[in-house]
Amino acid sequence: MAQQTLEVTQATTLKEKPNPATLEFGKQFSDHMFMMDYTSDEGWHDPRIVPYQPLTLDPAAMVFHYGQTVFEGLKAYRSNDGDIRLFRPEENFRRLNQSCDRLCIPKVNEEAMLDYLKELVKLDKEWIPTNAGTSLYVRPFIISTEATLDVSPARTYTLMVILSPVGSFYKGGIDPVSIFVEDEYTRAAPGGTGNAKTAGNYSGAYKAQNRAADHQKAQVLWLDGVEKKYIEEVGSMNVFFKIDGEIHTPALNGSILEGITRKSVIELLESEGMPVRERKISIEEVIAANESGSLQEVFGTGTAAVISPVGRLEYKGHDYVINDGAMGETARWLHETLVGIQTGELEDPFGWSVLIEG
């Protein structure tokens, strides 16, 4: 998997860039994309940047039938002085390979991928919005392309990276979300694919997401797939609880996604002398802590929102208000600090923010 020469084919006409004030998530894409192919004979080969364009696939391409596919999500930020930064991108390619392992997809060269990504982002840098809260969402993904209905790992794949300018997750200030504790549908079980970023985990969650919406809740709080007792994730975010001044989060157990924002929150709090307790946390414990007044904050962590405070929680027909429905001080500090590091407005003692131009 030595690094290969990147071929660049520039688009001859450039698309009009969207208004940064009205951006939606993941609906518009930049002028170029990265592609690379895999065959069992040649391995990963032909890395190239090409104009953003449709894919042509046989109807029997395995991705349509057996879902052998993995993806990642990260963001590029641009400051008003033109500095361009990626946030911990090496972690995304490390996790991409971890997902590949679970789905029996051949691994990629992580260092080469980071270099290719830098070239792509630099080429399309005018697509990175600079307004507060905006960024360029980066979506690397791999699909199995072999045209056969045989149920076994494919022998051909394509890796792509597409770029989408995204708006502020919080238009008009951070508004805590309400969540619905799901005790019927399961996101993931031990031995399943829960800690891989693979397609089936996401569409499998829609049914529960619709039910949460029916209850006027924005997100699902997922319990473990075995006892339906221990908290796993919120929507597609990891989740943290502040109880009696201490921060707690569900320990990684193979069915919880190993969030990069989760990891950063833990490292950030530890650097401030606030160790995070990673352990099994039952929903009953959280409800009891809320009733007794010891539950001070609940917040989700993820690439899209960075930090998403939870203001309300429904469990077994009861609605519980958390911290009077307001964002807590820890969530606020984490949000400001992480966004500050991501955008380059705050100093980065951790070396998380990778300056690729500036």
Place this chain on the structure above:
Amino acid sequence: MAQQTLEVTQATTLKEKPNPATLEFGKQFSDHMFMMDYTSDEGWHDPRIVPYQPLTLDPAAMVFHYGQTVFEGLKAYRSNDGDIRLFRPEENFRRLNQSCDRLCIPKVNEEAMLDYLKELVKLDKEWIPTNAGTSLYVRPFIISTEATLDVSPARTYTLMVILSPVGSFYKGGIDPVSIFVEDEYTRAAPGGTGNAKTAGNYSGAYKAQNRAADHQKAQVLWLDGVEKKYIEEVGSMNVFFKIDGEIHTPALNGSILEGITRKSVIELLESEGMPVRERKISIEEVIAANESGSLQEVFGTGTAAVISPVGRLEYKGHDYVINDGAMGETARWLHETLVGIQTGELEDPFGWSVLIEG
């Protein structure tokens, strides 16, 4: 969802048909395919038969990222006198809609789909091989096509049906398979997508399939996702046990696929006065029954193999031989009877076999 007029565009050049003696599963496809689109405004519309051709999709098409897709599998048979039959196709479209429900995909008109399928199979009838054990495998599937990275049900879909001539599953006689009892990886858990035919269930199983192969076993025997104690499926088949003259099969529990061959086996045995006991069956019970000599047969049921006897089973490092590694009389009778009904060689008192031409 009223039935709409089917548009047929015939291929101008026809492909060479493969040698029926050397057919592989799902590698070659017929001259035509069926397509139909869905938009939230128009519902399912524009049913059409077109030459088999590649699909063109945006790289952001949701199927690549979030796996919102379902499929079915059934077979068409052609006799030497030209009779063409489908086996219980209405059950496949019923199950397709059941899968759609779990994946939040808009349902299809089952009767209309059956009519469209008949037209497609009749048009490509020369692709149905007639050699013993061969058939035309029919693969209906639906993919989400909307180009957005938003994690929610798509607003546009395409349904396709492709056809692939397949060879005899048993080249040179029925050879009982060996299976590996998987006690680490999970296929499905309660509240998950196990009883939907959706892509992620299949690629999520590759890791275990590779481990079974490392142990020189052809298939995985899946245990339940909670206790890793009760038997669920074998490979992508349902599984039956003959113990002390009685037939037992795991009861449907939401994580087991509701196989149409499974259902047919149960109905067939019941019609012969052999009721099937649908219940929870632990792996320990099966091992004990084998040790005591009361386990007479184990066999899988599915569209591909119809009946697949199990001759050897590995559990926790021990290999157990079942029925001296031979096919049992019940499996053999079921295989002959089902294949006879499917091909029209035996009388069909159940009305399962749908004659579409002849």
